[in-house]
Amino acid sequence: MDGERLTIAVTGLNATDNPGPGVAVIRALREAPGFAGRIVGLAYDTLEPGIYARDLVPDVFLLPYPSQGIEALEARLRYIHGRIPLDAVIPTLDSELPSFIALEGTLSELGIGTFLPTREQFDLRAKAGLPALGERAGILVPASRVVTDVEALYGIHREIPYPLYVKGLFYGAALACSVDEAVQAFHRVVAQWGLPVIVQTRVDGEELDVVALGDGRGGLVGALPMRKTWLTDKGKGWAGVAIRDPELEAMAVRFMAATRWRGPCELEVMRDRQDRYHLLEVNPRFPAWVYLAAGAGLNLPWATALLATGREPPPLGPHRVGTMFVRISLDQIADIADFERMATAGELGGGGRTG
Amino acid sequence: MSKPRYERPVLIRHEAGLMNKFGRVQALRPLTEIDGAAVDELVAAYGSPLFVFSERTLVERARELKEAFARRWPRVRLAWSYKTNYLGGICRIFHREGAFAEVVSDFEYDKALGLGVPPDHIHWNGPYKTDAALTRALAGGAIVHLDHFDELAAAERIAERLDLRPSVALRISLSVEGVPEWSRFGFHLESGQARDAVARLVAGNRLELVGLHCHLGTFIADVRAYGEQARKLARLANEIRERHGVRLGFIDIGGGFASHNTLKEQYLPGTQATPPFSRYAEAVIEGLCELTCPAREQPLLVLETGRALVDDAGTLIATVHANKRLPDGRRGVVLDAGVNVLFTAFWYRHDVVPCQETHGTPEPTVLFGPLCMNIDVIRDSLLLPPLQVGDRIALRNCGAYNVTQWMQFITYRPAVVLVGDGGRHALLRRCETLDDVVGPEQTPPWL
Amino acid sequence: MGATDKLKDLALSESGFVFDPYTGSTFSANDTGRKILDGLRRGLDRDAIAAELRQGWDGVPDDLGRDIDDFVLLLRRQHLLPPDFSL
Known part of the structure; x- marks a missing residue:
């Protein structure tokens, strides 16, 4: 079957011990049966590990830091688009989302699709506003x-x-x-x-997580609930298992209906000893463990890429319950010449070839 | 073959977190003109450093604010916050746009009167109003916002003496999550003090309560804070109506909206973090919808927005006086403008744009002012391309507070100009001279 | 080890990328910086380096010596030249 020949740019190549989601999103895209295009990695620092995963990400460009403002980002994206015409970009980091949201119209005029929440939705789920959102959506939120x-x-x-x-x-x-x-x-x-800081009640119980994709009209495209089975000393999930939890999936549905969320998000949830579900945090992008979704038959990154390019994703799910992810650290060997290209030119690959 | 253009030699060490050559300076076009007036021409005419205000931006911001609120609430008034920038020309622009004056001192009151603002178009705030000031204000018909019980008593005494029944408002302080509480001003709501003040004012039967005023704080980028403030004021207004039968003429939500500046402790730049006026308006009106009075009796909404209107319109042009290499490897640039004129450099990361084409590799740079003091730092580290002696830079979003809080310290305060339609320009305030500074001095006769 | 011996062992590429094999540190130099590094490696003195810069670039400032000294200061600070080195 001929796949869609799309060129998709993905940010968040900081696959450190507190990883950005970019590498996971790229692996999910590459494994989508419908995908036959090209991946462009977008990084902020010359040493982001994903840059040196050359088999996954042959073309990489540096972006200006979000703190450098929208004009700088726009100029850089125009340059990259001139080098490799992009069909869509999937930003995966919280701090860059306000700029990408602000540039949505400009990118669309350039022919670069996005599938992002609105700025209002983005602010609504901000940690500071979570209690109000919980009240509206009928979801418990810790004080x-x-x-x-x-x-x-x-x-x-x-x-x-x-x-x-x-x-x-x-x-x-x-x-x-x-x-x-x-x-x-x-x-x-x-x-x-920076300020402000949020002080939140600790809720004891079992840590659960949902990666979900909203259609922007109040509907849910798909959601995968997961239980973390191994936490690092920093509290990051290092292993987890896809579960079936109607309560958790219902929470995702309620969240989408209340916010009309457009794009990916992660709901971090705690189930307390009385089996009540508390929404701890909403991350406005894919989590780093999103590859599990692809592995469990619910390729949400690919669905996002299709929606971003104005295509209708095929119906998703149900996911394969019991699919596990177990993260591994391994040391890549990198050529100092690649590092040199990143440090001096700010890009790697970037040739005219496609596919 | 022509030779490449010379660039100052640099060597930059690669360090994690600092290895990114794509900053905003590279993406920015130099600021060579402001609304059609060339920066070079302005500096040639008025000197450097130089504050430049854009009339177009002032008018656009004022209209944007007014429209954002007027679309959602039937009656809206802007009271121009004099302390933010009381240059006569700036005030005139806001008054021309229909704004009342908001003053906090005798001096500002005189200034507003001098600009032809009638007393009943002046809101008078602040914790310090002398008996003489209060007498003038109440006799003249200014809208006095009472701050504390002593002031309430003084106003009653004066009203009795003058045989008047003046209209006053009460300043309310209240707590809103996420905003440091300015409880030193006004009558505190949650502790019951505000209710006591209303009861006391009504029982005194010497003053007419016509409004409630509350100023939450400064540079508040969270619009929900204003929603909460408006809700609390609306509930208090309902209570006053029910308990005392008082129909309020206005609710004044003060100022504090964020400009497009960036606070030092802010991660995202102001251009991304600052909400548009429409989002403030939505939040405020949502809160005001708790008012239970009939629609035709809905109070006027008063805004005392200052910073968010004038900050974006002001630019400080400064000239590079010297370059130096600091022992830590950073480049230091000495400018002719320091914290003496750019007071706000203490809390903002002001946006910096070169005013001419630059060539060469950006380097971490510190911008120093001309003072012989270690604290005279305009920006403590940013990436800038090489600047030559005599080059100019623009510091953006300098319109609020600087030309009121600047210091006359070891030198003269610079000129301030307004750029109007078609690039025409004129002085708002000339550069100071020795006479301006020594004029008020007297020599004791024995010296 | 001579004053500029360490400079001779640096990996210096066309792009201005500099790799110090002794410390593993890497740097970026611009074209004029690269030219000065190159001159120092060849043992040129201040005047000879200045002459090469004047020959290769337009718009070289009159006080070029100051830029060269400033660059040498950066090299000293990065331990690529001994602390007492001066041209």
């Missing part, structure tokens, strides 16, 4: 407070008992068992991600 001043932490235990989580606006979460730890975590989070 949380937005904190802009370290002073507020000294009385926080009256509302949120220790231990509690101190979270950054985009990334980063630290468990604090005392005021001292909370203050320390506050400063660490602010130094990296």
